[in-house]
Structures are given as structure tokens and as C-alpha cells.
Amino acid sequence: MKAKENPFKPTAGGEPPLLIGRGKVIRDFEKGLDNGVGAPGRIMLVTGARGTGKTVMLTVFGDRAKARRWDVIEETASAGLCERLVDALRTGRGALDHLTIRPSLTFAGAGIGLGEAELSPKRMPETLRSAIAGRLDALEKRHAGLLITIDETQAAERSDMIAIATAIQHQIRERRNIAIVFAGLPQMISDLFNDEVITFLRRAKTNILTDIPLDEVRDAFATTFRASGMSITDAQLSTAANVTAGYPYMIQLVGYHIWDAADMRDSDTIIDADVTAGIEEARIDLDNAVCIPELQGLSKNDREYLEAMAASDGPSPTVNVAQRMGKTPNYAATYRKRLLDAFVIRETERGEVDFAVPFLREYLRRNQ
Ligand SMILES: Nc1ncnc2c1ncn2[C@@H]1O[C@H](COP(=O)(O)OP(=O)(O)OP(=O)(O)O)[C@@H](O)[C@H]1O
Numbered sequence: 173m174k175a176k177e178n179p180f181k182p183t184a185g186g187e188p189p190l191l192i193g194r195g196k197v198i199r200d201f202e203k204g205l206d207n208g209v210g211a212p213g214r215i216m217l218v219t220g221a222r223g224t225g226k227t228v229m230l231t232v233f234g235d236r237a238k239a240r241r242w243d244v245i246e247e248t249a250s251a252g253l254c255e256r257l258v259d260a261l262r263t264g265r266g267a268l269d270h271l272t273i274r275p276s277l278t279f280a281g282a283g284i285g286l287g288e289a290e291l292s293p294k295r296m297p298e299t300l301r302s303a304i305a306g307r308l309d310a311l312e313k314r315h316a317g318l319l320i321t322i323d324e325t326q327a328a329e330r331s332d333m334i335a336i337a338t339a340i341q342h343q344i345r346e347r348r349n350i351a352i353v354f355a356g357l358p359q360m361i362s363d364l365f366n367d368e369v370i371t372f373l374r375r376a377k378t379n380i381l382t383d384i385p386l387d388e389v390r391d392a393f394a395t396t397f398r399a400s401g402m403s404i405t406d407a408q409l410s411t412a413a414n415v416t417a418g419y420p421y422m423i424q425l426v427g428y429h430i431w432d433a434a435d436m437r438d439s440d441t442i443i444d445a446d447v448t449a450g451i452e453e454a455r456i457d458l459d460n461a462v463c464i465p466e467l468q469g470l471s472k473n474d475r476e477y478l479e480a481m482a483a484s485d486g487p488s489p490t491v492n493v494a495q496r497m498g499k500t501p502n503y504a505a506t507y508r509k510r511l512l513d514a515f516v517i518r519e520t521e522r523g524e525v526d527f528a529v530p531f532l533r534e535y536l537r538r539n540q
């Protein structure tokens with residue numbers, strides 16, 4: 173068999189060859205662009221656990237906006253976010269056609285430099301607002317809009333969020349052609365919503381990236397394997413799809429390693445041993461990339477709490493966890509709070525606790 177490229181992409185932010193189960197989210201976003209200023213999808217929050225495909229979603233949104241000849245500025249939240257945004261807005265970064273953009277002020281490189289004062293937290297809302305307005309003026313001449321995407325929003329500094337929210341709110345009020353998407357871990361929602369200063373973002377359209385239905389996973393596996401010249405049986409497809417539990421990162425890992433196992437035998441027919449070996453490899457990678465790092469920052473007692481939770485197949489009432497630990501509810505409540513704050517566990521609608529990290533329950537059961 174000739175060397176072929178593995179069609180699966182188990183890398184962070186790696187755009188999968190086949191994007192599964194996100195049709196509705198993408199449609200919501202596109203409707204926002206196409207329905208004009210004031211459409212709900214123009215301010216969007218995308219949340220989900222690690223590895224559910226938030227970064228991939230932002231990339232797809234960027235592609236859809238570019239296809240409409242919009243400019244796209246992609247940033248990741250960390251210290252200096254607003255300064256980087258101002259820089260990108262003024263230097264024309266993210267422009268489809270650099271020749272059509274005339275930055276109102278060349279910021280880096282030209283020796284003009286912004287004054288310290290202009291970039292101070294106090295002045296930042298105004299600085300950002302005028303930078304956005306400048307860019308929108310240039311874009312308006314070709315009837316195009318501006319998309320800003322912010323990844324890892326849960327790590328954003330509050331002052332940066334205030335500056336961004338203020339600036340965007342102003343542009344929306346002025347009916348300018350702008351859209352913004354914030355992606356991040358689910359705690360970003362409670363952080364944002366509890367903050368009085370950022371109330372404006374409460375009106376944003378929220379999309380939670382959840383598990384992908386298994387039949388869609390199976391169909392996507394079938395298409396991807398077969399399109400790459402590998403034959404695979406329906407039973408093998410079902411086995412592979414079921415172990416992913418619909419978790420996007422695991423979908424890529426399982427696909428990748430099964431494909432690789434057959435490739436190593438120089439064969440284009442998947443055999444059952446490839447499926448078994450591939451699933452095993454995928455679990456090892458998932459443990460190393462997700463479960464082990466999550467547990468690393470936790471204390472022995474935190475872990476005991478999690479192990480007590482892992483005894484049940486689904487959410488556990490807090491009192492049961494304490495009982496299983498042989499501790500008082502008060503004692504258990506301390507660890508419950510720590511783990512909620514670390515976003516390793518979450519509270520369900522019924523006030524029970526469940527794992528917030530995919531596959532952590534299974535990892536703990538295997539490694540007790
Ligand atoms: N809809 C999808 N269908 C198939 N695979 C997907 C899908 N979305 C994401 N993936 C795959 O899942 C993996 C994780 O995606 P991504 O890095 O976008 O997740 P994330 O939510 O940004 O994770 P993190 O919180 O760690 O940043 C990648 O390998 C990607 O190719």
C-alpha cells in the first residue's frame with residue numbers, strides 16, 4: 173500500500189477534515205452575519221469543556237466571515253489582550269486584501285508609537301473604541317464588516333473584558349457592521365454574568381458545545397475511513413464510535429490510532445485487532461493530554477472526593493459523596509467547593525455534582 177496521510181487530526185485547534193455535529197451553531201453564526209446589524213448571532217459566546225472544539229469553531233466562523241469578504245481578527249485572552257487588539261485594528265492585520273486598508277495610524281514599526289496614557293486601563297475603552305471605529309470606516313467603503321474572535325475567554329482580565337464590552341456595545345448602538353465571538357471554558361459564563369459592568373454581554377447568543385450524537389460520529393468515521401481508501405466494517409465503526417462518547421478530541425484520537433494501526437501493517441483493511449489497539453492508544457493519549465494534567469494541581473483530599481464521585485455512573489448527591497468518603501458533609505463541602513472552582517466538577521440542575529472533565533470518571537476507576 174502506498175503511503176497515505178492519516179485523515180484524523182488529534183491536535184488542539186486542528187481543523188478536522190469532517191466537522192461533525194456543529195451545523196446548528198454554524199447556522200446561528202451565519203444568520204448573524206447575513207441578517208444584518210442587530211441580529212442576535214452577532215455577539216456570541218461559545219463554551220464547552222476542554223477538547224469539545226471551541227477553537228475549531230472559531231476557525232470555522234472566521235472562514236465563513238472571510239467568505240463574505242469580512243476582515244477577521246483572531247485573538248487569545250491573556251495579559252495585554254486589548255493592546256494586541258488595538259495593534260491589529262490599526263495595522264490592518266486580519267484584512268483580506270491589505271491594499272484596500274489604510275490604517276488611520278501605523279502603530280508598530282513606523283516609530284509613531286502610542287502614548288502610554290492611551291494604553292492605560294483607564295483610557296483603554298476609548299482607545300479600543302476609536303481603533304474599531306477607524307477600521308470599520310475603512311471597511312464600510314467596501315460594504316464589509318469586521319469579525320473579532322477571542323479564544324480562552326475564561327483567562328481574560330476583567331479590565332480587558334470591560335474595555336471590549338464597552339467598545340462593542342458602542343459600535344452596535346451606532347449600527348456598525350461588526351460581530352464578536354468569545355470562546356472559553358464554561359466558567360467564563362458565570363464570571364461574565366455575575367459582573368455588573370459587563371451586563372451587556374448577557375444578551376449574547378450562547379452556544380454550549382456538547383457531545384456529538386453517536387450515529388453522527390459513526391457516519392463521520394465511515395465517510396472518513398472509506399474516503400481515505402480504508403475498508404472498515406459496520407461493527408468496527410460502531411465499536412469505535414461508542415468508545416468516543418461523542419467527545420470531539422476522543423473522536424480524532426480513536427480515528428487516528430485505528431487508521432494508524434492498519435497503516436503500520438501496510439494494509440488498507442481494518443481488522444478487529446487494529447480497532448482494539450487503536451482504542452487503547454487513544455485512551456493513553458487522552459489520559460496524558462486531559463486527565464493527568466487536570467489531576468496534577470489537586471491535593472490528595474481533592475482526589476479522594478473525585479474517587480468517591482467515580483463510584484457512581486452519573487451525578488452524585490453531595491451527601492452520598494461525603495458518606496462514601498466516611499466524612500461529615502461539612503468536610504466534603506470544602507472539597508466540593510475547591511473542585512467546583514477548579515472546574516473539575518460541575519453542579520447539575522438538581523444540585524448534584526458530576527464530572528466536568530470528559531473521561532475523568534473512567535480514568536479514576538482504572539487508576540484507583
Ligand atoms: N465538530 C468536530 N468534529 C470532529 N472533530 C472535532 C470537532 N470539533 C473539534 N474536533 C477535534 O477535537 C479536538 C479538539 O478541538 P479544539 O482544540 O478546537 O477544542 P477546544 O474546545 O478549543 O479545546 P481547549 O479547551 O483545550 O482549547 C481537535 O483535534 C479537533 O480536530
Ligand SMILES: [Mg+2]
Nearest residue numbers: 185226227323
Ligand atoms: Mg481551544
